[in-house]
Amino acid sequence: MTSRNIGLAAPVVCALLAFAGLFLQNRRMDQVSAELTTVQGEAAKAAEKRKAAEAAQSDLRYAASDSSSAEDLRFMDNLRKQAQARGLEITSIGASLIGKLERPDQSPADMKMLDGVQEVATTVTLVGPYLGLRGFLQDVTAHNRLCNIKSLRWERTAVGSEMSVTLARYIKAASGTPK
Amino acid sequence: MRPKDRPLLGIEIHEGELRLAVVSESETSTQVHAAGHCKLPDGALRQGTVVDTGSVAVALKRLIVTHGLGDYKDAVIGIPAGGTVVRNLQVPPAPKEELAGIVAGEVEHYSIVSETGSHAFLRVHAPPKSNMELVGVVVAGAEANLIASLAEVAAKADLNIVAMEPIEFALCRTALASLGPEPTAIVITVTQTTTNLTFFRRGKLWAYRQLETGASALALKTRPAEPTALASEDPPLDPAAVLALSKELRRTLDYLGRNYPEDAKDATLHLATNEPSMLGLANMLSGYVERGVRLHIPGDSIVASPAARSSLESSQAVRYSAAIGLALRSHRVASEIAPPLDLFAAERSVNKAGVQKQRTAISIGMAVLVLLVGAVGMMIYERDISAKRRIVDALRGQIAVIQLSTSEALKERAGDIDQYRLLRSEGSPVVPLLDYLTNSLPPQTGLTSLTIGAGRLTRISGESVTEDGVMAVLRPLQSVPVIQGPRLDSMKVDTEKNGYTFTIVGTLVGMDQVRLPGPGAPLQ
Numbered sequence: 001m002t003s004r005n006i007g008l009a010a011p012v013v014c015a016l017l018a019f020a021g022l023f024l025q026n027r028r029m030d031q032v033s034a035e036l037t038t039v040q041g042e043a044a045k046a047a048e049k050r051k052a053a054e055a056a057q058s059d060l061r062y063a064a065s066d067s068s069s070a071e072d073l074r075f076m077d078n079l080r081k082q083a084q085a086r087g088l089e090i091t092s093i094g095a096s097l098i099g100k101l102e103r104p105d106q107s108p109a110d111m112k113m114l115d116g117v118q119e120v121a122t123t124v125t126l127v128g129p130y131l132g133l134r135g136f137l138q139d140v141t142a143h144n145r146l147c148n149i150k151s152l153r154w155e156r157t158a159v160g161s162e163m164s165v166t167l168a169r170y171i172k173a174a175s176g177t178p179k
Numbered sequence: 180m181r182p183k184d185r186p187l188l189g190i191e192i193h194e195g196e197l198r199l200a201v202v203s204e205s206e207t208s209t210q211v212h213a214a215g216h217c218k219l220p221d222g223a224l225r226q227g228t229v230v231d232t233g234s235v236a237v238a239l240k241r242l243i244v245t246h247g248l249g250d251y252k253d254a255v256i257g258i259p260a261g262g263t264v265v266r267n268l269q270v271p272p273a274p275k276e277e278l279a280g281i282v283a284g285e286v287e288h289y290s291i292v293s294e295t296g297s298h299a300f301l302r303v304h305a306p307p308k309s310n311m312e313l314v315g316v317v318v319a320g321a322e323a324n325l326i327a328s329l330a331e332v333a334a335k336a337d338l339n340i341v342a343m344e345p346i347e348f349a350l351c352r353t354a355l356a357s358l359g360p361e362p363t364a365i366v367i368t369v370t371q372t373t374t375n376l377t378f379f380r381r382g383k384l385w386a387y388r389q390l391e392t393g394a395s396a397l398a399l400k401t402r403p404a405e406p407t408a409l410a411s412e413d414p415p416l417d418p419a420a421v422l423a424l425s426k427e428l429r430r431t432l433d434y435l436g437r438n439y440p441e442d443a444k445d446a447t448l449h450l451a452t453n454e455p456s457m458l459g460l461a462n463m464l465s466g467y468v469e470r471g472v473r474l475h476i477p478g479d480s481i482v483a484s485p486a487a488r489s490s491l492e493s494s495q496a497v498r499y500s501a502a503i504g505l506a507l508r509s510h511r512v513a514s515e516i517a518p519p520l521d522l523f524a525a526e527r528s529v530n531k532a533g534v535q536k537q538r539t540a541i542s543i544g545m546a547v548l549v550l551l552v553g554a555v556g557m558m559i560y561e562r563d564i565s566a567k568r569r570i571v572d573a574l575r576g577q578i579a580v581i582q583l584s585t586s587e588a589l590k591e592r593a594g595d596i597d598q599y600r601l602l603r604s605e606g607s608p609v610v611p612l613l614d615y616l617t618n619s620l621p622p623q624t625g626l627t628s629l630t631i632g633a634g635r636l637t638r639i640s641g642e643s644v645t646e647d648g649v650m651a652v653l654r655p656l657q658s659v660p661v662i663q664g665p666r667l668d669s670m671k672v673d674t675e676k677n678g679y680t681f682t683i684v685g686t687l688v689g690m691d692q693v694r695l696p697g698p699g700a701p702l703q
Contacts, residue, residue: 007538007539007541007542008542010542010543010545010546011542011545011546011549013546014545014546014547014549014550014553015549015553017550017553018549018550018552018553018554018556018557019553021553021554021556021557022553022556022557022560025556025557025560025561025564026560028560028564029560029563029564029567032564032567032568032571033567035567035571036567036570036571036574039571039574039575039578040574042574042578043574043577043578043581046577046578046581046582046585047581049581049582049585050581050584050585050588053585053588053589053592054588056592060592060595060596061599061695062595062599063595063598063599063601063602063603064598064602101602106601110601113594113597113598113601114598114601114602117598117602130617134610134613134614137609137610137613138610141606141609141610141690146599146602146603146606147606148602148603148605148606148607148690149606149607149609149631150605150606150607151607151631151632151633152607152609152629152630152631153628153629153630153631154628154629154630155627155628156625156626156627156628165609168605168606170602
């Protein structure tokens with residue numbers, strides 16, 4: 001009887017060992033599955049967050065655009081179209097690169113923020129009705145890309161108004177370009 | 180192990196009959212519960228060996244069922260007289276535990292049974308005759324084929340073999356069971372083929388002798404034509420054979436008288452037989468040896484249950500003597516005087532070892548199988564866990580990349596916002612100024628020019644018909660947030676136009692002081 005019990009004990013002990021091993025593996029599997037579900041949720045949230053960030057980025061106002069010859073042409077073309085839309089006539093236009101922005105009164109943090117940014121000034125003279133000139137200025141300054149009015153001279157003439165305005169826009173210096 | 184008080188089946192396979200008895204023993208009583216016999220199939224037993232185990236087993240099972248003994252499974256099987264070899268041996272004295280090995284060596288040396296046969300022995304307690312200090316043993320042996328055939332019968336009859344014992348010794352026990360403790364007696368057991376003379380002195384085996392004269396030799400071969408009144412009760416015996424046997428008995432008695440004069444003189448003579456034809460032998464021997472010989476009939480000396488009483492009351496009850504003696508294996512007195520033999524012990528231990536080996540192998544096999552199944556299961560789990568963990572790691576990597584890029588995008592966006600705010604502060608709020616001016620112009624007042632120069636210094640020039648008109652332009656400007664410190668720089672009378680020309684100066688605030696217009700302006 002005792003030897004029979006001992007004989008049964010070996011498979012029973014092995015079965016218990018096997019069961020214990022499988023039980024522990026099953027618990028590990030449950031843990032990994034739960035971990036996977038959590039991580040999948042985290043991945044989905046991260047992707048959504050990035051998507052939202054990208055979506056917000058596309059609609060963002062910005063100060064400096066990448067430097068390129070196309071940028072200059074595009075800016076001039078936009079000015080012309082906006083003037084035309086307001087019934088204005090551009091009598092003269094000229095641009096000059098002011099270069100690196102240096103403000104002695106600005107903090108080092110602000111200076112760091114402006115590192116690599118260059119200002120381009122464009123002086124444009126327009127002739128036309130007052131409301132057209134006012135609308136032109138409104139269009140230029142309300143654009144997503146920052147465009148500052150640096151100086152302005154407006155005069156009433158016998159036939160309408162003449163306005164000479166200096167507009168400043170900003171570009172990011174291309175790599176290799178001295179800042 | 181079998182409980183001692185559980186009834187035992189004693190089974191004797193006789194040449195012509197199958198006999199069984201069920202005996203229970205307790206501390207205080209011995210009782211025969213059942214006794215029965217049936218005819219043995221013809222030719223089933225040949226020279227002491229069962230040749231047709233199947234039919235014997237069937238007959239045995241039927242006999243058991245007929246007597247309602249199906250619940251009894253523990254059986255002592257009797258080894259037929261013709262199948263047993265009994266020898267007296269002298270062996271060197273040795274401790275009890277070493278004696279078995281010495282006897283086994285002697286059995287092999289004298290080829291009492293073949294190498295595969297079984298044997299058992301009883302110690303003879305008489306002092307050795309010579310000074311060589313040898314001790315006597317009575318060895319009983321049987322061949323392996325006989326033991327195997329009896330085991331096969333038991334297995335087929337679904338019985339558990341407690342022991343296998345030569346019936347000579349079982350008959351002796353039947354007689355001893357009715358003698359008191361420590362008897363001094365000569366027990367004569369007559370089987371079909373042998374007569375055995377066993378001398379017990381004060382409850383110890385003192386001498387043993389086997390004669391090759393059995394019931395088949397002692398019985399009269401042909402019955403008398405006209406039986407006498409006496410002969411009608413007792414089967415006829417061959418006087419010449421009985422005389423020869425009595426001579427041998429007297430010779431033994433003389434021998435015992437010479438060697439143990441006091442004890443041999445007091446010894447009583449007892450006859451036990453399993454042959455109903457030997458009922459008259461006790462009286463005949465008494466006459467020849469001039470000493471009383473008591474015939475032991477089981478019903479006279481052992482209590483019988485009501486069910487067994489009818490079988491044991493007649494004189495024919497001697498046919499159960501061997502079966503009852505086998506079942507009396509644990510008799511408290513008889514087993515002390517003549518310890519029971521077991522010629523199946525070696526076979527049982529071999530069988531047990533075989534069964535144990537088989538069980539061990541099955542056990543190990545099952546254990547290995549279970550472990551293998553467990554290991555395979557664990558490997559499958561491990562594989563799946565590893566695969567999922569790889570996915571988790573990859574996803575974590577992706578999340579890190581996404582979070583980094585998102586963080587960089589947000590950081591860049593924050594930088595752009597700060598940059599926008601900083602640079603916007605350099606712009607001039609011209610449009611709000613124009614809107615304030617045009618909305619506050621009183622009647623008969625107009626603007627002629629507007630100049631914004633360095634440092635956002637602003638000059639507003641205009642004309643008005645009245646002085647109040649000029650003040651009406653200046654006063655609201657002083658509360659306009661986009662211009663700081665507006666003041667009248669000059670006011671002149673213009674006679675040509677019949678009015679006043681004026682110039683107002685001030686400093687415009689930066690664009691950062693002005694709210695961004697319209698939706699989609701994240702910097703507000």
